[in-house]
Every structure is written in C-alpha cells, then in structure tokens.
Amino acid sequence: MDDEYAKFIRRMNPPRVTIENNSCVDATIIQVDSVNKHGILLEVVQVLTDLDLVITKAYISSDGGWFMDVFHVIDRDGYKITDQEVIRYIQETLESDTFFVSPIRGSVGLMPSQNHTAIELAGMDRPGLLSEVCAVLTDLHCNVVNAEIWTHNARAAAVVHVTDDSTGCAIEDPKRLLTIKELLRNVLKGSSDLKTAKMTLSTPGVTHRERRLHQIMFADRDYEITESSRDGKNDDKSSRPHVTIGNCIEKDYTVITMRSKDRPKLLFDTLCTLTDMQYVVFHGVVHTGRLEAYQEYYIRHVDGIPISSEAERVRVMQCLEAAIERRTSEALELQLLTEDRVGLLSDITRIFRENSLCIKRAEISTKSGKAKDTFYVTDVTGNPVEPKMIDSIRRQIGQAALHVRQNTSNSPTPPQEKTISFLFGNLFKARTFHNLKLIRSYS
Numbered sequence: 001m002d003d004e005y006a007k008f009i010r011r012m013n014p015p016r017v018t019i020e021n022n023s024c025v026d027a028t029i030i031q032v033d034s035v036n037k038h039g040i041l042l043e044v045v046q047v048l049t050d051l052d053l054v055i056t057k058a059y060i061s062s063d064g065g066w067f068m069d070v071f072h073v074i075d076r077d078g079y080k081i082t083d084q085e086v087i088r089y090i091q092e093t094l095e096s097d098t099f100f101v102s103p104i105r106g107s108v109g110l111m112p113s114q115n116h117t118a119i120e121l122a123g124m125d126r127p128g129l130l131s132e133v134c135a136v137l138t139d140l141h142c143n144v145v146n147a148e149i150w151t152h153n154a155r156a157a158a159v160v161h162v163t164d165d166s167t168g169c170a171i172e173d174p175k176r177l178l179t180i181k182e183l184l185r186n187v188l189k190g191s192s193d194l195k196t197a198k199m200t201l202s203t204p205g206v207t208h209r210e211r212r213l214h215q216i217m218f219a220d221r222d223y224e225i226t227e228s229s230r231d232g233k234n235d236d237k238s239s240r241p242h243v244t245i246g247n248c249i250e251k252d253y254t255v256i257t258m259r260s261k262d263r264p265k266l267l268f269d270t271l272c273t274l275t276d277m278q279y280v281v282f283h284g285v286v287h288t289g290r291l292e293a294y295q296e297y298y299i300r301h302v303d304g305i306p307i308s309s310e311a312e313r314v315r316v317m318q319c320l321e322a323a324i325e326r327r328t329s330e331a332l333e334l335q336l337l338t339e340d341r342v343g344l345l346s347d348i349t350r351i352f353r354e355n356s357l358c359i360k361r362a363e364i365s366t367k368s369g370k371a372k373d374t375f376y377v378t379d380v381t382g383n384p385v386e387p388k389m390i391d392s393i394r395r396q397i398g399q400a401a402l403h404v405r406q407n408t409s410n411s412p413t414p415p416q417e418k419t420i421s422f423l424f425g426n427l428f429k430a431r432t433f434h435n436l437k438l439i440r441s442y443s
Contacts, residue, residue: 014095015032015033015034015035015094015095016031016032016033016034016095017030017031017032017033017090017094017095018030018031018033019031019081019087019090019091021080021081021082024072026074026080027056027057027073027074027080028072028073028074028080028081029070029072029073030070030071030073030090031068031070031071032067032068032069032071032094033066033067033068034066034067035065035066035067036066036067037067038275038280039275040062040067041060041062041067041271041275041281042268042271042272042275044069044094045267045268045271046211046268048071048073048090049265049268050208051086051089051090052075052076053073053074053075053076053081054073054074054075054076054264055071055072055073055267055286055288056072056073056287056288057071057072057285057286057287057288058070058071058072058267058284058285058286059284059285060283060284060285060286060297061282061283062282062283063282063283076264115163115168115169115170116145116146116161116162116163116170117142117161117162117163117170117171117172117177118159118160118161119158119159119160119161119162119180119184119199119200120157120159120160120198120199120212120216121133121156121157121158121159121184121188121198121199122155122156122157122158122188122198122199122216122217122219122220123155123156123188123189123198124154124155124156124188125151125154125155125156127353127356127358127380128353129156129187129188130149130158130359130362131349131350131352131353132187133158133160133187133188134345134346134349134350135346135350136180136183136184136187137160137162137180137184137346138342138343138346140176140179140183141164141165141166142162142163142164142165142171142180143162143163143164143165143168143342144160144161144162144345144364145161145162145163145365145366146160146161146364146365147159147160147161147345147362147363147364148209148210148213148362148363148364149359149361149362149364150217150326150327150361151359151360151361152217152222152322152325153222153223153224153225155217155220155222157213157216157217157220157222158213159209159212159213159216160364165342181199181200185198185199198220210265210268210272211272213326214269214272214273214276214323214326215272215276217322217326218273218276218277218319218322222322222326223315223318223319223321223322224318239330240260240321241258241259241260241320241321241324241325242258242259242260243258243317243320243321244256244257244258244317245313245316245317248298251298252300252306253282253283253298253299253300253306254298254299254300254306254307255296255298255299256295256296256297256299256316256320257294257295257296258270258293258295258296258320258324259292259293259294260293260324261291261292261293261328262288262289262290262291262292262293263293263327263328265327266288266293266295266324267286267295269324269326270295270320270323270324272323273319273320273322273323274297274299274320277316277319278301278302279299279300279301279302279316280299280300280301280302281297281298281299282298282299282300283298284296284297284298327361329360329376330360330378331360331376331377331378331384332376332377332378332384332385332390332404333375333376333404333405334374334375334376334377334390334402334403334404335372335373335374335375335402335403335405336348336371336372336373336374336375336397336401336402336403337372338370338371338398338401339369339370339371340366340369340370340371344371345364345371345373348373348397351393351396351397352375352377352393355392355393356379356380356389357377357378357379357380357385357389357393358377358378358379358380359375359377360376360377360378361375361376362374362375362376374405390404
C-alpha cells in the first residue's frame, strides 16, 4: 500500500531534474525537485559521487514533504559537465520510477552481479593484516577482482569481491564458502580480537560498497577512542574535523556545523552517517573553498525529535568526525598499474609487509585484464615512508608498474575561517540566531 501511494503521489508530482551550464561561471548547476522520502538526499548525492563528480556547493531544502536541492558540480579536472551521455544518465536515473518509489537502498544504478562472491570483513587493524588476508584467499584459489579496505581508530573493514581462479565466476560451493569463512575469521581474530572479528558473505551488488563500509565501521563502533587507537591518533587538532551542535529553538531543529579539510566524496560520507543514524536533513548548505569545506545541516531524528541529550550530542559528533576521517589518509599514495594475474595482490601486499609498510587504505580494481590498485601507506609507526624505502619497493615490483601519486601528510593546513550560520539569513528573522545556543564543540 505504501508503494502504491508513493506511485500515485509521484504521478501527481513527477520529479524534475534541471541541468544547466549558463548561470554559473565555474560549475554545472543541477536542481532536483521531487516528493520527499527518507534517504533521498543521500541517494542523489550517491548518483553524482559514483560518476566521479565533485560537489562544490549544495543548497538543501525538504520541508513540507517536498524535496528541492541545488548542486554546483564539476568533474575531477575542475571543469563543467558537458558530456551529454553523463547529463542524460543523471536525468534518467534521478527521474526514474525505480529511483523515487523504491525504499532506501544501498545501491543506485548498480545491478546485482552473479560474477563474483562478495566478502565483508571487520576486525582489529594491525600491520600486515591485508597481506595475510590476500595470502589466504590465494591459497584457497580465490582471485580478488575488486576490493576496498578502510582503517580507522585501530579498526579495519573491507568489502572484497572474489572469483574462482579457474572459472572466473562466483564461488557457490557451500563447503568451500564455509572454509573461506573459517580461515578468514582466524586471520582476523589474531591474538586479541576473539569476540569482535567478523567475516560475512553478502549478496553481490545489492549494497553500495562505500556505503557498506561506513555501515560496517559504524557497527564496529570505530568512532570510539580506545587506548590502542589513541596511540596512532593524529594530535594536530588543526588538521582534524571540527564539529559543533546547537539548537535552533524557534524552528525546533538541531543545527550541526562541520569544518574540515576539503576532499572528494566528503558530502557523501557525512550524509551516509546521518542517514544510517536515522536523522533527516530538512535544510542545509555545503560550501567548499580552496582547502576547507563547510557544512551546515538543520536536522531532526526520523521520529521528529531534535537531539535532546548530552550523550546523544557527543555520539553524533564522534560519528560525524569518524565519517570524515575514515577516507582521509595522512599517508603516501601509491598506484599500481599492471597486467592482472592470480595472486598479484598477495605478492604486492607481501612485499609491502616485508618492507615494514602499513596499509591504511586501499582501492583494488581490475578491468579487461588490467589491475589498477591504489594503496595509502605509512611505516609501521604511522610516520611518513622514507624515499629510499619506496625506491627499493619500486625496484622489486617494477619501476613502470608502481607510481608515487602524492603525499597527503604534507598537505598544507587550511586557514581557520570564522564559522557563521548563513543558510537561513533571509528565511528566518535575525532574532532566530539569538536563540541559537552553542552546546559543545568537538575537535
């Protein structure tokens, strides 16, 4: 009944997506108007993010059952979106029946694949963990075709797609799957993670991989600072996210503001956490500068209640900080471009481990027989890797195959800007913000 009613409402008020390049000098403007539903903001942003587009500004409004968003978008090279195929895909996807009628999904525009087996991993992080996982998979005749690995606060999570190395297809034998599960769990347990190590098999393609990584790490409570995670924590507060939470008393909203270093997919990451924590963004603004990003959201819980307790405020701030930091890598970026083969990832990660490199994050992909893998690495103490060590590793792997992309640890610190609340400057009267009581800052 809910779906039928949603279809009826949509027929009466079909979504409209407007994409134009004339009104802004340096960005493409995408405006989305539609009947509102919980999670729609994240799904729209996910469509744009999956196309490798960068959102430089966003204006969000979803009061009264209607969703209206305006995004300023560029490609990774900083240019407007002029490719007609991309423009047509955005419009067709965001205006499609399946997109707006279906319940919240983990995936937009991705069809389930029967060509691989999806493995999800979670456990305590330690040097050499990825190498051990890859060695086990190679021994079990599994070929890693795609994977993403995140580490944060001494926790590690991964979504790995594997195939049978002899058939190139998904692994379906229940006994073999059970063996894979048991051996990987043993690797994840190590010596100190007997209770929290997790290894599951998921339906391939059903859940968006990066969205799923956020959910895994959130469920693993990586936002909590423990003694083991504090040892490797960056103490430079100027480089860490700054989150504040206050109350807009007149309109009965909770107001969240965030300042952090700008980077790709930042908006997607914060919206994942707010959505998975069951908060609704009613209004918001996102603005990115040369180095710093500013986000401001007016939210309530799905039950209509704003944040009301100190414990809830602290938890939301911790979770948003974690969402921003998970993809941030104060590490050296290495990219491997070479012919794919069975056991390649196991060999590469073994070389990293033998040379005392620690993998903080990794993106693994293969296409048309080519491997394109990106690793973010430090030494085992979390410090930058010595250049002579990288030279040695490149000689072992191949100078032409392994490339040094950048060292994000040397990125300049963004200048501190005055935090102001400007979203409703014309919508609310000035006296509204006399009642905006700042509760607490967390950095």
